[in-house]
Amino acid sequence: MLLTAYCALWFGVGTDDALLDALWFLPGVGVVGAIIANASGTGGGVVFVPVFNAMRDLGVMALDPLRVVAVSMGIQAFGMTLGALRWTDRLYHQHAPAPLEAGTQLRDYWAVCGLVLALSLPAMLATQRMVPFDGDAVLLGYKSFSIVLGLALIAATWTFNRTIAERPNLAPADLAMLAFIAIPGGAITALFSVGIGELVAFYLFLRHYPMVLCVGTACVISAVSCIAGLVWHVEHGTVQWEAVLLAAPGALLGAFLGRPIALWLGPRKLKTAGGMWIVVSALYLLWLNWG
DSSP states (O other): OOHHHHHHHHHSEEEEEEEEHTTHHHHHHHHHHHHHHHHHSTHHHHHHHHHHHHHHHHOOOOHHHHHHHHHHHHHHHHHHHHHHHHHHHHHHHHHOOTTTOOOOOHHHHHHHHHHHHHHHHHHHHHHHTTOOOOHHHHHEEEEEHHHHHHHHHHHHHHTTTTSSOOOOSSOOOHHHHHHHHHHHHHHHHHHHHHHHHHHHHHHHHHOOOOOIIIIIHHHHHHHHHHHHHHHHHHHHOOOOHHHHHHHHHHHHHHHHHHHHHHHHHHHHHHHHHHHHHHHHHHHHHHHHHHH
C-alpha cells in the first residue's frame, strides 16, 4: 500500500527537476529521522522540523513554517505508518520479557491508541481549520515543556525507575492523564507536525510501562495523525512534494530499522537517548525562534 501510494505521488504531482537535484541529501535525512522517530515513538517532526528550518536559514530551500509542517507530515505519513505496523507486529509476537521488564497487554495497547486518537484528531483538525494561534508563543511553551519532560525522563530512568519492574497493566489514572493531554497534544501537532506522539511516548516511559506499549502506541497515533493532518495541507497546496518524494524512501528504511535498534538498545538506553534528543532538538528550535 505504501509503495502504491508513493508511486502514485511520483506520477500525480508536479516536481521541479532542479530542486530534486538540489535536495539530493534528503533520503539520508529521512533515514536518520525515521530511525529516531520509530525507535523512540517521538515522531519524525523532532528531526524534520529542525532540519527544514536550518535549510531555510542556510538558503538551501525557502520553506515558511506552514510548509515545513506540511512536508514533515508528508514524510511521516510514510515513515510512521511503517513504524506503526512494525511495532504492532511486535505486539502480537512478543518474546518472553527480561528481568524487570513486562509484556504489553493487547487491550492496553489499543485502549491507548483509541482513546488518544478519539480526542486528539478532532482537536488537530479543528486547529488547522478554525483556530488562529500565535505560533511563536505556542512553540516557546511547548518546547520548554518538552525540555522539562525530557530531563524528567532521564532522571527517572536512572533513579527510582532503575531497579523496579515495569508496570504490566495500564492504570485507569494513566488513561485519564492520556485523555487530558490528548486535546492540547492534537492542537500542537497541527502547528508543528509533532506533539501528541511525543507526549504519549514520554508520559508512558515516565510511568515505566513496557517499550512496546510506549513506542508502539505513539507510532500508531503519530501515523494516523499525520495522514489525517496531511489532507488539509494537500487541499491548500502547502506541500513541497519534492522534499516528500526524496525523504520518504529513507523514512521507510529508517522506520524498518527503528524497532530492532530500539530493542537492541533496551529500555534504559532508549529512554536516555530519547530524552536527550528531545532536549537538544527543543533547545535548537527555541534558539531558532529566539533568533
